[in-house]
Amino acid sequence: MAAANEDEILEGFLCPICKADLKSASQLTSHFESLHQEEQDVLKSLKDIFGKAKKIILNNDENDLKETFDRALKFNYQEQAYYSQEQVIGVSRSSTDYFKAVRSAxxxxxxxxxxxxxxxxxxxxxxxxxxxxxxxxxxxxxxxxxxxxxxxxxxxxxxxxxxxxxxxxxxxxxxxxxxxxxxxxxxxxxxxxxxxxxxxxxxxxxxxxxxxxxxxxxxxxxxxxxxxxxxxxxxxAKTVVMTAYEQMRSLMEQAKPAVAMYEKMCQSLFDGETTYNLSDVNAMRGRIGKLAEGIDLLSKQIAAHPSTPGTREARLHAAIRQAAAHYIKEDLLSLRKLPTEAQIEEVRRQRYERAEKQIQMERQRMEAEEISNETAGASSAAMVDHDDDDPLLEQMNIIRGYIKEARRELRFEEVAILEANLKELKKEYQFLKLSNRS
The missing domain is CATH 3.30.40.10 (Zinc/RING finger domain, C3HC4 (zinc finger))
Incomplete structure (x- = not known):
């Protein structure tokens, strides 16, 4: 850098004699050698200045590079020492603050x-x-x-x-x-x-x-x-396993009252009652069988769902399958054996004979009471039997139609209620009929 006058400041590779800017050190050297040969002493001093400046720059760069390399090497040694040291059990570092800082942005x-x-x-x-x-x-x-x-x-x-x-x-x-x-x-x-x-x-x-x-x-x-x-x-959102498990539990909930109803219907057949027939009980057994098939299929789907062997998920799938198989075996496939048609007829015949004996005894008792009553004869003679117009018979026929429809749709709880009402109407009708005949 050289000053042309007191007010102007020039920068660059300037010739110390003519103040020309030569842009580079080589151009400045050649310019000085060709145009200013008489000033050789100045040229020598100029070369010395360039040499010293170059040496200082190179030394500074080497020092900076060496310092940077030493610092990186030291950091690498510290990092290796940190990761190679034995980790103490129970010691942990929290990265919560760092995670929040990254996420919040x-x-x-x-x-x-x-x-x-x-x-x-x-x-x-x-x-x-x-x-x-x-x-x-x-x-x-x-x-x-x-x-x-x-x-x-x-x-x-x-x-x-x-x-x-x-x-x-x-x-x-x-x-x-x-x-x-x-x-x-x-x-x-x-x-x-x-x-x-x-x-x-x-x-x-x-x-x-x-x-x-x-x-x-x-x-x-x-x-x-x-x-x-x-x-x-x-x-x-529900996973495939969760959906299949909920469907399986729904089928189990449906099977529980169906099994109870089946046991009730079987006991009714063994008791000789006419509330249910053998086809009704077989239909209920078939319904339970379909529920068992659905439970078995869903449990197999859960067990076959992809999972890593030995993991908690795989053990859970296997436990669900095992529980479903045990439920099917113990509760759905171990149903009571149905009686044969001959057994049902025999029980009903015996029940009918007992009912006839009770009716005969009741009729004899009522006849005895009628004879002992002096005024009962006149009133009973005035009575006329009109079976065709009896409202009880019409009501019983209507209930029989309801029972038939409920059986067709497998609504056996409704069948039981209607059969109980029909029995009460039959008893009332028999009582009125006996009273009229007396």
């Missing part, structure tokens, strides 16, 4: 914004009026709307607002948008988002009814709410 802003929208959504769907004008006023009270007097274009599509393209507001953030840029959220889905335990209606609304009854949202708010719904659905 991407998720915290969206999580906070989504939570604000969910709080507003909860306030909107709670106690929302059904009348349109009151509903609009209620929505403005929950979420203040932006003043759109100075807004001339839709912020989303940049189209001009006019008579046909009116201004609308997002119900969650209050921003302004046009109808074409609006998205509508079903109120049933909105209630399910803020309250996951609420049941969602299976009714599918068309676009017109959705625009009329749904919540108008901007694209940003709609995407955030939809993302929260997808997260809820993924958390509540």
């Amino acid at each position: 991407r998720l915290e802003r969206y999580a906070t914004e989504t939570n604000k929208l969910l709080i507003r959504l909860d306030k909107l769907v709670c106690n929302m009026p059904s009348e349109p004008n009151l509903r609009k006023q209620y929505e403005q009270e929950v979420v203040p709307w932006l003043d759109g007097s100075s807004v001339k274009l839709c912020p989303n599509c940049a189209k001009t607002f006019n008579i046909t393209r009116r201004k609308h507001h997002c119900r969650l953030c209050g921003s302004i948008l046009c109808h074409d840029c609006s998205l509508f959220l079903d109120l049933n889905i909105a209630r399910a988002i803020v309250d996951p335990s609420a049941a969602i209606s299976a009714e599918v609304q068309d676009q017109e009814s959705l625009e009329k009854n749904g919540l108008r949202l901007c694209e940003h708010c709609y995407n955030l709410v939809e993302l929260r719904k997808q997260i809820q659905d993924s958390r509540n």
